[in-house]
Amino acid sequence: MTIDKTFDPAAIEAKWYAHWEATGAFRPERPDAEPYTIVNPPPNVTGSLHIGHALDNTLQDILIRHARLQGKDALWVVGTDHAGIATQMVVERQLNARQQKRTDFTRDEFIAKVWEWKEESGGEITGQLRRLGCSMDWENERFTMDEGFSKAVIKVFVELYNQGLLYRDKRLVNWDPGLKTAISDLEVETREINGKFWHFKYPLEDGSGFISVATTRPETMLADMAVAVNPSDERYAHLVGKNVRLPITGRLIPIVADEHADPELGSGAVKVTPGHDFNDFEVGKRAGFKASEMFNMLDGEGRVVQTSDGLIPPEYIGQYRFGIEGEPTNARKMVVEAMDALGLLEKVEDRVIQTPFGDRSGQVIEPWLTDQWYVDAETLAQPAIEAVRSGAIDIVPKSWEKTYFNWMENIQPWCVSRQLWWGHQIPAWFDADGKCYVAETEDAAQALAGTDVELTRDPDVLDTWFSSALWPFGTLGWPDQTTELDRHYPNDVLVSGFDILFFWDARMAMQGIHFMKEVPWKTLYLHGLVRAADGSKMSKSKGNTVDPLGLIDQYGADALRFFMAAMESQGRDIKMDESRVAGYRNFATKLWNAARFAQSNGIGGSHSINAPKAQLAVNRWIIGEVVGTVEKLNKAFAEFRFDGMADVIYHMVFDQFCDWYLELIKPAFVDGEKGEMDAESMIVAGWVLDQILVMLHPFMPFITEELWHALGDRPYDIIHAKWPEPNATVDADAVREIDWVIDTISKTRSFKAELNIPPGARLTANIADPQPSTIAIIERQAAALSRLGRIDSFAFAPVETNNVAQIVVGGDTVVYALDGIIDLDAERSRITKAIEAAAKERDALAGRLSNASFVEKAKPEAVEKARADHAEKAAEAERLTAALARLG
């Protein structure tokens, strides 16, 4: 197969992906091999591929393909997440578009509609992951609500309940009035907004005066249960224990002493609304109120409802808490106006308020007193903390450990129930008295309750993250003890963005250790966010997102992937820089053309992992370069330095292989006829190119597979090739020889450019006092020096003229006679500059060596190196000085 003249990524991407998938390439049968496992963070089934997925999945694919090339039984588990809230919202929005709403349907009908939607439109992202080249095990694609996984979720719930680690409790939750469900602390975003601080006077019961309170939530006074003052606040000491007659409701409430009241803030006295404020809830408990006694004054949509004492005036009932768009009246406005009318509004101040918002709905969160299910996260967190401390889990980069510990050590009970329809329905049943029975099936619950008891199932569903926390083992067949589970748990690595460290990673650690008695993964690799070119966060609302599929269309998946790897340095976000993606497309093109060159010269694939035997210096040198590249690459893999991997392979391909090696072995043209490449170079070049393709394959899977097959008949695809083990060493003599050649050619080109001598000018070089090794090198490398350096011949005698250009290469001074074309002043200034550079380094080294403390205290290697470098620089400066003198 002849390699096309132009590299067209789109043409090969579709072809090879389909081939890999059709042949089961992502999951070769390797029962005897060492397992290697990554589970993919399941994207939302509603989702489409964004640039963050592109980064996350590229990194995983690099690791998986590398492991597969190492011969491991590499498993990359893939699937999608039912994403409770997000998916329900999508389907509800579709209903809205048809003037319908969820509650027009029964629960079962609605859920059927969601499944229908999921079958038709869900999973768009899985096709897009394929376009990126991700080598996941699609044959075992999972869904967090498929039957087996659901079984695991239910089992976990029941076991945690039976172990006392999951319980039902009445306490304040973060209630989202937009979505009408409870959400967890993590789903609340605190933002600063401009608000007001209202100062009210509350009359004392005995008519002796007033106590001032200030609040940012005036409407909640309808459910006030106390006024708190700081116990150390002498201004109010005499009032503690007295009562206040609350305006509007006329409720009699006590003045209590509590540390929560800050004497510095406002008047120092605060109103206490235990049913609608997290701090007040604690104050209320300390004041002796039980949660069940605390007043609730709002419904699930944030409208006023009557408190249990029936004291809220009827005109307030049904008013929204603080007015949303289209609501002309609201409880807040009414309360403030009423207080003003009563002469009890002291003043109103502007104030910046920390306000909680639901991260999905954007609504202001209402602390609301309800019964919800909670996981005892504190207990589960302890072994997960210990796992990181002991090194059982290695967090990379390490700097995230502190964040992990800080969160885990202060973890709060996790509210896992959601008032939604789409999700895993909670396996709890209630009898008529509200007694609860938790079991894996209704029959089992009935058995617990007794046959004649009528049971109603808890309508709520579980937090999506409750189920995805089980991903590392739930996808492998648990609770059944499958061989997959046995072989692939613990997973080797988890790759995730740091933004889901708490949401997902930490919870996987907790659940995995609790249920499997082993950590879910040995390494947790956290990467940053992909930001817009200006450094801002990408978001649909800002309209500054970059579509990875657009980048794939334009530059190819390989280029995008290489960009992601090259930019992924630990502990840093990635700023989108499209010019770099273009640069890596150019890199792919370079490789493509190098392969075309190889093919046109009869170079084909190799048949050996071991480096071929070679006599020629250039071949021994390039084999050594492969050896060095493999070593550096292996080190970078061991350290998860994706940027380092990309850097190493890039320079190997571009600099060593294309710019020098191929040029050095390129057959000469003689009388317009192209010569033939020597047999040894053909074999070595074929081997080197194969090693490059294999090393590059994890990063650029498509082009490498294409070229792999284009260059020879292969017994297997490159996706199943063997990672390089050259079984060779760096040959110091070859390195010296090729370095001499490269240096001579570079310096010759350089002086021509600087002296305005046409690069094509063919010259004769003179070395008056060559080192014996130099003569031998020149004999062997004459053809390369001629073709690349345009040096026709070498003479080993002094030149007659002073009109010369001179370069110093190693220990040799190479002189070019240039009568009639050289500008001697330019040459003098060029050499003077070179002398200055060498002398500066020489003197710096001399200064260091003359410092007694350096020689005494520095590491011996450092001293030795300084001596050697000094000698070299001194000799170079001396040779250059002599060269300058020769110009007259």
Add this chain to the structure above:
RNA sequence: GGGCGUAUAGCUCAGCGGUAGAGCACUGCAUUGACAUUGCAGGGGUCGCAAGUUCAAACCUUGCUACGCCCA
């Protein structure tokens, strides 16, 4: 208020104790010979500021400044 991170060439970033690097951009030159999605050559940096440790600091320590993120 607590924690974390980042400040290096015009831009995007490596380097993290022994003489400042890459890609892109820029300048000059080249061109029938794998490659203009090219080649060759080159210009460009008191490594945010200050003090300290060290024979030696972009790199370690402390402080400061600026920006960003997370938690309260």
